Amino acid sequence: MAPIVAIASGTNPRETGSTIGKFLLTLSEPAPDGGLTINYTVATDLTAATPGVDYTALTGSITIAAGATTAFIDIVPLDDASLDPGETVGITLADGTGYTIGTANTASFTITDNDGTLGNDTLIGSDGNDIINGGAGNDSIDGGAGNDSIDGGDGNDILDGGEGADNLRGGNGNDVYIIDSPGDIISGEIEGTLGGWDKVKSSVSYQLGTGLEKLKLTGFAAISGTGNNFNNTIIGNNFNNQLTGLSGDDTLSGRGSDDRLDGGEGDDLLRGGDGNDTLIGGINSTSPSPISDNDILRGGEGNDTLDAGNGNDFLDGGEGFDILRGGNGSDVYIVDNTQDRIELETETAIGGIDRVESSVSWILTPGLENLTLTGFAPSSGTGNNLNNIIIGNDFDNQLWGNFGNDTLTGNGGIDRLDGGDGNDTLDGGDGNDTLIGGLNSPNFLIDNDILRGGEGNDLLDGGAGNDLLDGGVGADTLRGGNGSDVYIVDSISDRIELEIDSAIGGIDRVESSGSYQLGTGLENLTLTGFAPSSGTGNNLNNIIIGNDFDNQLWGNFGNDTLTGNGGIDRLDGGDGNDTLDGGDGNDTLDGGVGSDHLIGGIGNDAYMVDNATDIIVEDVNAGTDTVISSGTWTLGENLENLILNGADAINGTGNSLNNSISGNGADNTLDGGSGNDIINAGGGDDILVGGLGNDTLNGGAGSDRFVFNASNQGIDNITDFVVSDDTIEVSAAGFGGGLIAGAAIALDQFVIGSTSVDASDRFIYNSTNGALLFDADGTGAIAQIQIATLSTGLALTNADLVVI
Structure with a gap:
């Protein structure tokens, strides 16, 4: 009797070819000598796969060896890039010689597709040369060994070709590419918003192709990373890397070891990380129109060399002994070690205005303009021959401007600021500061300095020149030196010291927010502030100006000029030929001894005169004014009233206005002139002349x-x-x-x-x-x-x- 043959299917194979599909043939008894050939056909009703496309073509028969009872029909899957829902292969036993077909005459299995679907897939290739398509969705694809071709499709994909020379295509979305071979290729990237922001992680040297934005070096070797014309982010590993940004505004980070970072064109950010790094921001050029990139270079730990090139750059060497080169442009240098070195290769008209920010004491070398002290300890800052701006920290600083028109700011702490030569501006800030504008010497350069003490009990020494000294809050000592100086005082404890009082002492002015008396050698006084105050002169020819409140101004000796401004003021010229201007308000003006010039301004003013050569100037309709005279007096234009005082027999004469004229206790002759006058003679044997007008006459006693x-x-x-x-x-x-x-x-x-x-x-x-x-x-x-x-x-x- 002929043996009976049956067929069964084995495990479903994968499309990658790493597994083979097998159909098992079984005989009811061993095959005869010479073997037994079994025929079969493809079951079309069970098969969806295509021979030669999805699997290798079948021969249609198989021979079972003599004495054997089993044999396998092998199905070898073929890889493709199609997204197949299931590739089914079916076999049906066919009639032949020497065997009978049993009831199990048909079998099938499905080749598992290695391509993704429209979802978020995780796909793993074989050790062969795979073709994998992730399709739409956020896929994670690992090609495994072999030269694979991987297409992530749309979505945010992770593509790892594995070993071999792989071809990776991310498609639209923010994709991550894992590169581990120089033969790996990233192809078909899309530029623009649809292409996404793609990142390459490479354990070998790599240059970003078109449409790729980010590169991170991995692995355990010294490799290089290069960007493209996009704004790239390139990160090194912990070994010696060379990172190059090319064009675009790039961010390069070296991390560990001794790295070389070159940002290329564009406004780049370079971070050296650990190690002795070299950071290059752009190209140094002395041409009239160089490319200027505004770069930020941070060296990190180690002894770094930073070369920013042209542009307004920021250079921070970090820890270590660093060399900083800003190139042309207005650069900022951050230093934290006295061994840091700033090198300026070219200082021209395009060199810019540079600033050093230092946490240690620092001296500006030639070509550097400005210095700011940072940190948390007392420090010193020294300028050069340029016009420097030097700013201290909140601790005790010593700032020296050297040559040039410098600006020094002490901030907090007990500071010493010395402007040196030049017209300097010094601001002590908080603390009991010492500010020196320049040296007091007949043979020294004359500098016009501005010194502001700020809060605290400060000492300000302007030196030679026309200086402005403002002690600020506190009990301050102000020394202007030779020259015409301005002193700002706000406390009765402020003290002005004049070391030199000579022909070269100048014309000095005090501006006071409170009452003040000019000391010896001071010429002028201006009252400021917002309260009634008094101002007193000395034996010089003083100019004293009041504020807009009620002031009392005394000229003392000298030919003085007093101005009351607003308020109800009393101005007393004292001895000398004085000029008094009351300004607005009901003022009292007393010229004192000498030939004085009195100007009342708007308001009902009182003029006190004692000399026939005194002059009173009064505007029309400027108020109802009164002259109080100790000598014979005739009212001038626009003056209404006259009062004679003293004990002398003197006379008084009115004008064309309606005057009020009063005599003293002596014998007076009082003449009203034109107008409807009121004359009160007082004591004494008086002569009363009404003149034109309907006058009122009162002779008084006598x-x-x-x-x-x-x-x-x-x-x-x-x-x-x-x-x-x-x-x-x-x-x-x-x-x-x-x-x-x-x-x-x-x-x-x-x-x-x-x-x-x-x-x-x-x-x-x-x-x-x-x-x-x-x-x-x-x-x-x-x-x-x-x-x-x-x-x-x-x-x-x-x-x-x-x-x-």
């Missing part, structure tokens, strides 16, 4: 004379006429009417009543209303004119009226 120069000059009111003491004097020339000068009027020329009685009557006193009238002819042909008003009921007689 035998007073009330003078009328004409009958048509108005009606004067004599408020205190005493018949036994006072006299009314009329001018024969001014009145006419046959009056004869030199005697009292005749008895028949005077009448008490309301009108004249006969042709001889000239003066009529109406005792009822006090009116005193003049009648030029006594007949009524010429109308009576009232010249005065006296008290009513006076026992007035002709003897009380005298013709002059």
Whole structure:
């Protein structure tokens, strides 16, 4: 009887070819001598795979060796890049000679695809040359050994070709490529936003191709990494790397060992990390139009060399003894060791303004402009022959500008700032600081310095030159030296010391926010601040200026100029020919001894004069002003009132305004001039002349004379006429009417009543209303004119009226 043959399938094989699919043939009894050939066909109804594409083609028969009962039909899968859901292979036994087909006559299995789906796949290749397609999704693909071709498809993929020369394609998305062979190739990257930001991790030297942004060196060897024209990020491993950014704004990090980093063109960030590194930011060029890249170079630990090239660069050597080269441009150098060295190859017009930031004491070498002390310890900073800016830290600093017009700032701590030669600006900041602008020497250069002490009890020495010294808050000592200096004081404890008082001492000014008295050798004073204050001069020709509040200014000796500005001020020139300007407000101006010039300004001002050569200037409509005079005085234009003081017999004369004139206790002659004047003579035997206008006359104590120069000059009111003491004097020339000068009027020329009685009557006193009238002819042909008003009921007689 012929043996019975049956077929069964084994384990599903993978598409990579690392496994072979097997169908098992079994005989019911051993094959005869010479073997037994079994025929088979592909079961089309069970097979989806394609012969020659998905697996190797079959022969259609297999021979079972003599005496054997089993044999295998081998199916060798073929790799492709298709995303196949399942590649099924089916076998059906066919009729032949010497065997009978059993019931198990058909078998099948599925070749497992090594390509991904539309999801997030994890795919692993074999040791052969695989073709793997991840498809869409965030895939992780490991090609394994062999020269593989891997396509991650769209998505954020991780592609590792494994051993061999692999071809990797990430597609759209942020992809990571693992490179371990010089033969690995990354192909088909897409530039732009769709391509994503891709990173290469390489254990061999590598240069980024087009469309790749990041490179990280791995492994345990000294290798190199090179960028492209994108803005690359390149990171070294812990061995000696050479990293090159090429064009673009690149970030290069060397990490461990002795690395060389070259940013190339663009604004690059270079970090050396550990080791003795060389960092190159760009190209040094002295051409008129060099490429300027603004690079940041950080050396890290080790003795590093940083060469930034052209541009406004930032160089920080980090720990170690570093060499820093900024090149052309305005560079910033960070130093932390006295052994750090800054080398300037070229210092030209395009050299820029450079700044050194140092945590240790530092001296600026030629070509460097500015210095800032950092750190947390007392330090010193020294300039050069340029115009330096030197800034201290918050500890005790010593700053020296050397030559040039320097700016020194102490900040906190007890600092000593010395500007050296040049017009320097010094600011002590907090603490009890010493500021020196320059040397006091007749043979030394004259520098115009600005010294500001800040908070603390400071010592400021401006040296020779026209200096500004501001002690700031605290009890400060200010020394201006030779030259015209300005002193700013804000405390009564501030002290100004003048070492030299000579022809070269200059014209000095004190600006004080409180009351102040000028010491010897100081010329001028300006009151500042926001409160009433006083200012006092000395024996020099002082200029003293008040603030906008109520001030008291005294010139003392000298020909002084005092200005009150706003507020209700009192200005006293003292001795000398002084000029006083009250400014706005109701001011009192006293020129003192000498020929003074008084300017009241707007407001109701009082002028005190003692010399006929004193001059008062008053604007029209600038207030109601009063002159207080110890000598004979005539009111000038726009002045309203006059008061005579002292004990001397002096005179006072008004102007065309409505004046108020007051005499003293001596014999005064007071003339109102034009206007409706008020004259109060006070004590003494006074002469009161109302002049034009309706005047009010008060003789006060003494035998007073009330003078009328004409009958048509108005009606004067004599408020205190005493018949036994006072006299009314009329001018024969001014009145006419046959009056004869030199005697009292005749008895028949005077009448008490309301009108004249006969042709001889000239003066009529109406005792009822006090009116005193003049009648030029006594007949009524010429109308009576009232010249005065006296008290009513006076026992007035002709003897009380005298013709002059």
